[in-house]
Amino acid sequence: MIRVLVPFLAVASASVLAVEAPPAIKPLPLTAVKSGSDQYRSLCAALKNRCDAAKETTLWKSKADANAFYLINSSPELMKIEKVGSTWTVKGTWDFSQYHHSHSEPNQSDDELSASGVTLYPALYPLGKNQQAVALVSQWSTGYSGGGREENYADFMQINDDGSYQAAFKDILFSSREMIRACFSEQDYARKSHCHDESWRVLQLKITDEGKAYYAWEFITQSSDWPSFTDKSEITTSVSREVKVPFAERAQ
Structure with missing residues (x-):
């Protein structure tokens, strides 16, 4: 906490x-981001179905920026995604698995x-x-x-x-x-x-x-x-x- x-x-x-x-x-x-919500499905589709249950993938949003979202999985890996207009863009990926x-x-x-x-x-x-x-x-x-x-x-x-x-x-x-x-x-x-x-x-x-x-x-x-x-x-x-x-x- x-x-x-x-x-x-x-x-x-x-x-x-x-x-x-x-x-x-x-x-x-x-x-x-609530699993199964329209926003969740839209993000997963944009990420080419990287919402992998086997990797315990979760999606998160920022309170400070309504267009900033984050993917976290059990690798552990962090990915930042931003929405510009109607397009989702990956702004950064950090892989901590090693x-x-x-x-x-x-x-x-x-x-x-x-x-x-x-x-x-x-x-x-x-x-x-x-x-x-x-x-x-x-x-x-x-x-x-x-x-x-x-x-x-x-x-x-x-x-x-x-x-x-x-x-x-x-x-x-x-x-x-x-x-x-x-x-x-x-x-x-x-x-x-x-x-x-x-x-x-x-x-x-x-x-x-x-x-x-x-x-x-x-x-x-x-x-x-x-x-x-x-x-x-x-x-x-x-x-x-x-x-x-x-x-x-x-x-x-």
């Missing part, structure tokens, strides 16, 4: 004038998770005034009796007009969740209480234009814990923050 924090208003105490903070620079979530994700092995201290695949998250992320990225997410999971655990890590990939791409940020925790069963006896279930120990982490982004070639990204990870046999009011939350600039690791 990705969202951007809302900017605040600063108040000048001397002049009592409200000074608006710079506009928020937000990721652009893509909206699914990309070696930075989180391709389980953590050294934890070998119980198994790889569940790499997917493209349906959103565009601004890296600079003229650069965008997509999140290539490596998924890891395991099942427990009455619960389970999953972790997702993102490489944010700058996409270029010529179909090339580069990793702007690597191995960023995207989200995670764990649920462990705590009820085992009839007495436990009779309490009608929360029967799991649960924890989850969610990434938020705050993107700032500091007048440089690339924006500064603040990675804000919110971690929550909900112990078993407690009400939701007992959930505890902590937040960690880290500011990074795209390609900083490559420059080192």
Whole structure:
């Protein structure tokens, strides 16, 4: 789950004038085109039936541009399509099938998770005034009796007009969740209480234009814990923050 924090208003105490903070620079979530709709069929026909069920192909549209659409499949591959008049035109294709994700092995201290695949998250992320990225997410999971655990890590990939791409940020925790069963006896279930120990982490982004070639990204990870046999009011939350600039690791 990705969202951007809302900017605040600063108040000048001397002049009592409200000074608006710079506009928020937000990721652009893509909206699914409903399978079987007229728009879906029109796009698939224009793409010469590339809407392949075997590749789990999905179609998406941009809220910022009514004429911009995207195809995502399980390769994973991204294709941008634009409509000019009545004609659909492919504006770019990015094939990530040969990309070696930075989180391709389980953590050294934890070998119980198994790889569940790499997917493209349906959103565009601004890296600079003229650069965008997509999140290539490596998924890891395991099942427990009455619960389970999953972790997702993102490489944010700058996409270029010529179909090339580069990793702007690597191995960023995207989200995670764990649920462990705590009820085992009839007495436990009779309490009608929360029967799991649960924890989850969610990434938020705050993107700032500091007048440089690339924006500064603040990675804000919110971690929550909900112990078993407690009400939701007992959930505890902590937040960690880290500011990074795209390609900083490559420059080192």
